[in-house]
Amino acid sequence: MPSAFYGAELWYDISKTEMNEMEIAQKYVVKRFQGFEKRTPSVMAISSMGIWTISSFISKMKFLFLGRLLRSNRNSTQKQMFLCRLSSLISRECQFKVNKGFLQDLKNLNLPALFETITNYIDHGIYIQSKDIWKFVVIEEIQTQQKRQWVHDLSQDSKYLRFANTHVDYEPIIHWKLGIMDPSRLWEYAQLLYLMVLSTQEEQYCLACAKTTNDIVKHFILECSSLSATRDIFFEKIVNLLPVEDSINILNSDDDVLVECLLGSRTDVLQNYDFAEWQQFINLSSNQISAMLKEFTS
Structure with missing residues (x-):
């Protein structure tokens, strides 16, 4: 420029x-x-x-x-x-x-x-x-x-809410920062960012489970029955990564808060983590959601 x-x-x-x-x-x-x-x-x-x-x-x-x-x-x-x-x-x-x-x-x-x-x-x-x-x-x-x-x-606009809750400072978003630090994971980080900005307020039909939803991203991450087994593995890895109390607080959060957290938001629980610990959580989330996307689109 x-x-x-x-x-x-x-x-x-x-x-x-x-x-x-x-x-x-x-x-x-x-x-x-x-x-x-x-x-x-x-x-x-x-x-x-x-x-x-x-x-x-x-x-x-x-x-x-x-x-x-x-x-x-x-x-x-x-x-x-x-x-x-x-x-x-x-x-x-x-x-x-x-x-x-x-x-x-x-x-x-x-x-x-x-x-x-x-x-x-x-x-x-x-x-x-x-x-x-x-x-x-x-x-x-x-x-x-x-x-x-x-x-x-x-x-x-309410459709910006998920992005606004995740990206709170006017600076390069965490996904691109981590992508520069670890280029081998760049595609996985980019997938999280894509899901975050995806328009989700239109009614859509899920071909995987034959249900309609007004929030396809939340449906994909938390609700689609075709991904139940993969999702259970994902959540089990979160329990293994975080202290028990923190993992319980995150997984029992409101659905919208949980989705934001898994896409890269630093929720109340993760606010107390240093950058390296937060990066570990995002790495796990990006890896597991990438695996879910492959299964979801296959």
């Missing part, structure tokens, strides 16, 4: 149509990369990789460029041009004229905590001099805005 958007900090007055086209292209690539269906909700596909939207990425580049301008020598050409444009912006605002360009774009990004840097510079000549500190502030502010919007989007 940095190469594809080289110089994007100088783009300005991008129309909603142009931005939407770039966002659509990114969503298409992200879904193809992860092997998702076209109808997979974009809010899940993008956030499972923990990547920002195109608009957020461009915002980051613009504010980092602003930091470079503020840190540059006052006698440099770029600093003189910046001060000239800044003066023009202030003058035109006082005359109630329409502004365009780099500075106006920064103001329109709705990141007041970052734009305040310009205000402080105008009023007091104060700005963050450290490149690393400014970069940290920019990334944190945009990440916070991105997560806030993501949480809002997930709350708009």
Whole structure:
């Protein structure tokens, strides 16, 4: 992305149509990369990789460029041009004229905590001099805005609930993190993720047991009679892996909570486990669910 958007900090007055086209292209690539269906909700596909939207990425580049301008020598050409444009912006605002360009774009990004840097510079000549500190502030502010919007989007539809309960931070989802650590299990992790994002609110018919269900994922993992023997082995391995009390608490959880746990959610019980122990549980779950999928589709 940095190469594809080289110089994007100088783009300005991008129309909603142009931005939407770039966002659509990114969503298409992200879904193809992860092997998702076209109808997979974009809010899940993008956030499972923990990547920002195109608009957020461009915002980051613009504010980092602003930091470079503020840190540059006052006698440099770029600093003189910046001060000239800044003066023009202030003058035109006082005359109630329409502004365009780099500075106006920064103001329109709705990141007041970052734009305040310009205000402080105008009023007091104060700005963050450290490149690393400014970069940290920019990334944190945009990440916070991105997560806030993501949480809002997930709350708009009940079909996102399973994903929202499993993936709680805007960062690469646990399945991809583990896949990088252990590529030999990547396909099994990907299968868990696929089941998590699969639309389950339509009534479907199970060919294996001849029953209808409104949640095919829950039906497959917990209910389908054709998988009873394999499921019993799976649950027995959970009992052998975890302390007795923990395995009882997990297996006696509400069905939806149990499904989320088996797909990668860190439930109340697993919250107390360190990362290595949690990884062991996910490895067991991904291996057994992969075996169930083979049997289910054979």
